[in-house]
Amino acid sequence: MSLPPARDVSCQQLVELLTDYLEGVLTPDEVTAVERHLALCDGCAAYLDQFRTTIDALGSVPVQTLSDETVAGLLEAFRGLTR
């Protein structure tokens, strides 16, 4: 049979299950259905790969932090407290 395969879970349903799949909260039956679909469907396998790449990329975005002024104020408060 040609693509798209996997009758148990459609591609449209699968894309909504991926975070639950990655978080490990699907039932064993659901995991089996998702993995069977992914093994047969190149589009969804690519989608999952993109999803993972996005998550990995998030690990390296710059983060907001306290202003230097606030940090300086806190260090001052710390000195005052332990003096």
Next chain:
Amino acid sequence: MPDEGLVELLLAGDEAAFATVVRAWSPAMLRVARAHVRSDASAEEVVQEAWVGVLRGLRLFEGRASLRTWVFRILVNTARRRGRGDAVVMAELAGPTVDPLRFRDADDQYPGGWREESTPAWWGPESRVLRAELREALSRALTELPERQRAVVELRDVHGLQALEVCELLDLTPANQRVLLHRGRARLRGILEEAAP
């Protein structure tokens, strides 16, 4: 950051140790605070106030939880006092995360399957996707996510917090935490897909 000995260092007046924890924990604290209050400036005030509360209470810290857990608890209490306490907006939880037009109709031979012309393509080596301009697009896209989605995605995927911790800090059920995480991730993937070669 290992907790061991940290409290002792702080109580002994080790300023470098204090500066280190402030720098290490404040980015995630800002994100948590920002989920409770309306502006970045208020969030910064909440974090500042929380640290002052930490300094005041340090001598009373009994070490039942880790120092980090205790600091985040003080933060959440401070943020809640100042916060708006909005419930999760339903719009942040509902609807599909991928355009339904990309899938085949119900009367198709493969209902819900990708349409040929809109099937996701492999992005190729990660390095290409993670080029500077795409990382910038991702940073920008984060600021455009609905507030709760942004908070969950950043705390989980940027700051690396555990799911349970995020539920506690943001007053979310585990199910809603996952829905917000999923929707945020899916939206960001879509933005990278548009930007990808």
